[in-house]
Amino acid sequence: MANVTVLGAGAWGTAFGQVLADAGNNVTMWAIEPEIVEGIRDHHHNGVRLPSVETLPSNMTATGDRAEAVANADIVIVAIAAQFARVALTEFKGLIPETALVASLMKGIERTTGKRMDEVVMETLDLPAERFAAISGPNLSKQIADREPAATVVGCANIDNARTIATACTTDYFRAFVTRDVIGLEMCGSLKNVVALAVGMARGAGYGENTAAMIETRGLAELTALGEAAGADPKTFAGLAGVGDLIATCGSPLSRNYTFGSNLGKGLSVEEATKVSNGVAEGVPTTDAVVALGKQYGVPTPLATAMSHVLDDGISCAQMLSELFGEGITEE
Ligand SMILES: NC(=O)C1=CN([C@@H]2O[C@H](COP(=O)(O)OP(=O)(O)OC[C@H]3O[C@@H](n4cnc5c(N)ncnc54)[C@H](O)[C@@H]3O)[C@@H](O)[C@H]2O)C=CC1
Numbered sequence: 001m002a003n004v005t006v007l008g009a010g011a012w013g014t015a016f017g018q019v020l021a022d023a024g025n026n027v028t029m030w031a032i033e034p035e036i037v038e039g040i041r042d043h044h045h046n047g048v049r050l051p052s053v054e055t056l057p058s059n060m061t062a063t064g065d066r067a068e069a070v071a072n073a074d075i076v077i078v079a080i081a082a083q084f085a086r087v088a089l090t091e092f093k094g095l096i097p098e099t100a101l102v103a104s105l106m107k108g109i110e111r112t113t114g115k116r117m118d119e120v121v122m123e124t125l126d127l128p129a130e131r132f133a134a135i136s137g138p139n140l141s142k143q144i145a146d147r148e149p150a151a152t153v154v155g156c157a158n159i160d161n162a163r164t165i166a167t168a169c170t171t172d173y174f175r176a177f178v179t180r181d182v183i184g185l186e187m188c189g190s191l192k193n194v195v196a197l198a199v200g201m202a203r204g205a206g207y208g209e210n211t212a213a214m215i216e217t218r219g220l221a222e223l224t225a226l227g228e229a230a231g232a233d234p235k236t237f238a239g240l241a242g243v244g245d246l247i248a249t250c251g252s253p254l255s256r257n258y259t260f261g262s263n264l265g266k267g268l269s270v271e272e273a274t275k276v277s278n279g280v281a282e283g284v285p286t287t288d289a290v291v292a293l294g295k296q297y298g299v300p301t302p303l304a305t306a307m308s309h310v311l312d313d314g315i316s317c318a319q320m321l322s323e324l325f326g327e328g329i330t331e332e
């Protein structure tokens, strides 16, 4: 049993907090929204971000006080919208005990710097690699909040520390595997959101399984090539965090990225799709970052590039798919 603090009480932060509480840990949620803190602390309910869970576990509480939140933490989990991670975590610098492990649930690339969340978290908190872990897998929050069987992957340069975090989130319905491939987990989680946007868009426009499978497969090839260039182990892309998460995210209206894309495919503008999004669609700001990373590593990113033209220039689904097809006959 450990003292675990979760920073960010969004849908996944709260659902993962419930997993940790079900595993027997003392869980403290920290959130910037006073109404969410009050809801969890006083009513065991997060009516804003995870209303489907009527009563959160009794060993789960919340505070809006940063120092109090992390003072006794053995493990700190970061579950903040990726583009705001740096600004939010800066306020925690110096507050987190030097013995605590820090793990990220976030799936995104920082648009202003092109950095992965492992880089952002370690840099902001001045954390050595052996104390940082990435957690990524096919983990649609609502289903895990409903305690449906699911699995994830915990990655850390120090495999014993990955095991410690995996143990802390193991329940009878949730299983965690371990790896040393932090970069692979980060690249899978971030890039699959861009693929989900494209698949959602095609589905929203009325296309069927063949089109979806084409985008998913070409997307997998793209994220594998970029991930390898960034230093990831290619095996990771065939695992839970890669193919597994693509299957879950690209096939479910529970995914905010899929739904965002679907709304674009139905004719909504980016602004309109943003307005109706039920939580953060990380693929939107991450798309341009992926295009920039591709240029940096000299890896072609046709899918991310086509999606950036959708998001930045408003091209249609048909135009996006035509860009994805490219020209001439090439080897697969
Ligand atoms: N929902 C899901 O099924 C899954 C989500 N993820 C990832 O986990 C991360 C969090 O996702 P959710 O909790 O679902 O998102 P959400 O949209 O429900 O919540 C986002 C959270 O970020 C916080 N936040 C935003 N700006 C902030 C700031 N400046 N300071 C402090 N907090 C701030 C919000 O208060 C909120 O708690 C994302 O990167 C997402 O890609 C990963 C796996 C599954």
Ligand SMILES: O=C(CO)COP(=O)(O)O
Residues within 6 Å of the ligand: 107, 137, 138, 139, 140, 141, 193, 196, 245, 248, 249, 254, 255, 256, 257, 258, 280, 281, 282
């Ligand atoms: O990452 C997820 C499932 O693994 C959740 O996807 P969304 O962020 O698109 O909802």
